Amino acid sequence: MTKYIFVTGGVTSSLGKGIISASLAKLLQARGYRVTIQKFDPYINVDPGTLNPYEHGECYVTEDGAETDLDLGHYERFLNTPTSQSNNITTGRIYQNVINREREGAFLGKTVQVVPHITDEIKRNMRILGESGDYDIVITEIGGTVGDIESLPFVEAVRQFKWEAGPSNALVIHLTLIPFLAAAGELKTKPTQHSVKMLLEYGIQPDILVCRTEHHINADIRKKIALFCNVNINAVIESMDASTIYDVPLLMLKEQLDKTVLAKLKLPAKNEPDLESWKDFLGRLKNPTSEVRIGLVGKYVELPDAYKSIIEAFIHAGAKNECKVKVQYIPSEQLTVENAVDKLRGLHGVLVAPGFGERGFEGKIEAIRYVRENNIPFFGICLGMQCAVVEFGRHVLNLEGASSTEMNADTPHPVIDMMEDQKGITAKGGTMRLGAYPCELKKGSKAAAIYGKSRISERHRHRYEFNNTYLKDYEAAGLTPSGINPDNGLVEVVELKNHPYFVGAQFHPELKSTVANPHPLFINFVAASLAYARKN
Numbered sequence: 001m002t003k004y005i006f007v008t009g010g011v012t013s014s015l016g017k018g019i020i021s022a023s024l025a026k027l028l029q030a031r032g033y034r035v036t037i038q039k040f041d042p043y044i045n046v047d048p049g050t051l052n053p054y055e056h057g058e059c060y061v062t063e064d065g066a067e068t069d070l071d072l073g074h075y076e077r078f079l080n081t082p083t084s085q086s087n088n089i090t091t092g093r094i095y096q097n098v099i100n101r102e103r104e105g106a107f108l109g110k111t112v113q114v115v116p117h118i119t120d121e122i123k124r125n126m127r128i129l130g131e132s133g134d135y136d137i138v139i140t141e142i143g144g145t146v147g148d149i150e151s152l153p154f155v156e157a158v159r160q161f162k163w164e165a166g167p168s169n170a171l172v173i174h175l176t177l178i179p180f181l182a183a184a185g186e187l188k189t190k191p192t193q194h195s196v197k198m199l200l201e202y203g204i205q206p207d208i209l210v211c212r213t214e215h216h217i218n219a220d221i222r223k224k225i226a227l228f229c230n231v232n233i234n235a236v237i238e239s240m241d242a243s244t245i246y247d248v249p250l251l252m253l254k255e256q257l258d259k260t261v262l263a264k265l266k267l268p269a270k271n272e273p274d275l276e277s278w279k280d281f282l283g284r285l286k287n288p289t290s291e292v293r294i295g296l297v298g299k300y301v302e303l304p305d306a307y308k309s310i311i312e313a314f315i316h317a318g319a320k321n322e323c324k325v326k327v328q329y330i331p332s333e334q335l336t337v338e339n340a341v342d343k344l345r346g347l348h349g350v351l352v353a354p355g356f357g358e359r360g361f362e363g364k365i366e367a368i369r370y371v372r373e374n375n376i377p378f379f380g381i382c383l384g385m386q387c388a389v390v391e392f393g394r395h396v397l398n399l400e401g402a403s404s405t406e407m408n409a410d411t412p413h414p415v416i417d418m419m420e421d422q423k424g425i426t427a428k429g430g431t432m433r434l435g436a437y438p439c440e441l442k443k444g445s446k447a448a449a450i451y452g453k454s455r456i457s458e459r460h461r462h463r464y465e466f467n468n469t470y471l472k473d474y475e476a477a478g479l480t481p482s483g484i485n486p487d488n489g490l491v492e493v494v495e496l497k498n499h500p501y502f503v504g505a506q507f508h509p510e511l512k513s514t515v516a517n518p519h520p521l522f523i524n525f526v527a528a529s530l531a532y533a534r535k536n
Helices: 017-030 071-079 091-103 114-128 152-165 190-201 219-229 245-254 257-264 276-286 304-320 340-344 361-373 383-395 446-451 468-477 520-535
Strands: 003-009 035-041 088-090 137-142 170-177 208-213 236-240 290-298 323-331 349-352 378-381 414-418 433-441 455-462 464-466 479-484 491-496 502-505
Touching (some): 017 035, 017 170, 017 245, 035 071, 035 114, 071 304, 114 152, 137 152, 170 257, 208 219, 208 257, 276 304, 290 304, 290 361, 323 520, 340 361, 349 361, 349 383, 349 520, 361 378, 361 383, 383 414, 383 464, 383 502, 433 446, 446 479, 446 491, 446 502, 446 520, 464 491, 468 479, 468 491, 502 520
Parallel strands (some): 003 137, 003 170, 035 088, 035 137, 290 349, 349 378, 378 502
Antiparallel strands (some): 433 479
C-alpha cells in the first residue's frame, strides 16, 4: 500500500518546503523506495502558464506538456525522474473540475459545497499518483502558509485524508521558522508554537516539525518545542541555512529525517542511503579549479527565480567542468547599440534567455551581434534562438527590418513567424506548443557531436518558429539549421559555422538538466566559455 507524506508550512512563506520535500524524497529514493512529489498550489489560476514570472518565478514545463510550479523543477533535479500534470494541482483546477462535473449533472441535484465536494476532489488528486502502482511513497507539498484563507480547503482535505488512511499510512511534516532575535541574543520558539496551534485548530497534529533556523537548536529548545507542540523530541528536526540547496539532503540525513519518517510509516529502513554520486557532485561543486563569467541577458533579471532552471543547469554543468559559473544578470532593456560593448565586456560567454513580448527584444539582438562578431561563446534559448535568427537576418543577410511577427506584425521579412497550428488560437492558457517533441540532428553538426546521437527529445513552450521560407538563405550564409522536427520540419537548433560556440535552441534544454544528468548543451557551453576565458 502506498504511504503518503504531507508537507505544510507555517510562520512565513519561502521557507523551502519544496527543497525539504525534494531532499526527503532523495533520501528515501537512495534507500531503495520509489518516491514521487506533488505540489498543491492555492491560487485560482488553473496553472502558472499565464502568470508573469515576477508573480511566481519561472513556469516549469513537464514532459507531458503541463505548465507547472517551479518546485517541480527541484523535484526532477533531485530525483532525476520526470514529473507530469498529476504532480501539480491548483485551486483553479480543483474548482474547474468540480464545476464541470456539476454542469454535467454529476451531483444529482445536491448543493455543491467546499466540504465535501471540493475536499473530495482534492483528495482524489492526492491519490492519483499513489493509485498508479508506480510509487511506494507520495510526498504532497501544500503551497502557501497555514492560516492563509486560500489554503484552508487543502488543509481540511489533509485532515480528512489522514483520518481515512489510518495511522502509519499518512503523516504530516510541518516546516516552520525559529527566528533569532539579535537584541535578545536568542532563538524564539513562539512563532512555531502559534503555527502548530493553528494547525491543531484545523484538526491536524503534525507528526514531524522541521525548523528553519540560522543558528543551531540546542537540546533545551528541542525539548521545549516537543513539549509545547505535542511531538516526540526526535521529531524536531533542525534545518540550518545551507550554502547550496544541494547540501540539504545530507543535512536532513544527519538529522535522521528519513529514519524518523520511515519509523512513523512503519516501513523498513532497508539499507543506508546510497549517496556516493551525490557527494561526488557536491565535491566538484564546492572545489572548482577555475571560474567563468557568463552573462544572462533577459528582461526578468531582477527576479532570479524567473530563470531558476537555467541557473541550476549552470550549477550542474559547472560542477561537471569543475568550474564555478558566475552568472552576471544583464537587463535586456538597458542594452543599446552604444552601450552593448561596455555592458558585455569581460564576459566569457553570453546566454540570451527565453521570454515573451517586445520589451527588451532589441537589447537581446545587440548582445547577440556583439558576441557573434567577437567570437564570444553564445547560447540562445527559445526567444534567444529567435533573436539570433533576426540578428543574423538583419546584419549578415541584409534583410532590412527583419523581425519576428510577435514583435512586428508588419515586418517586411518575417524570419520568425507564428506556427501554423497557433494562428486560430485566442485563449492564452495551455495553448502553446508544450512538452516533449522529437528532433533529428544533422550528421556532422556541432549539435550532434554535443549530444552524441542523432535523435533527441526536448521540451517546448512557444508559439513562434523559424520561417522555413528563409531556410536556404540562412544555410548558404553560414547559420545552419542543425536540428529539425521530423514531423513538421520545424527548425529546432541553429548553429553558426566558424564560431567557437554559437548555438540557438527553440526548445528549453534547462528543463531536463539534473544533478545526475547535467544537460550536454550547458556542459559544452560552459566548456567553450572556459576555453575562451583561458585564451583571453
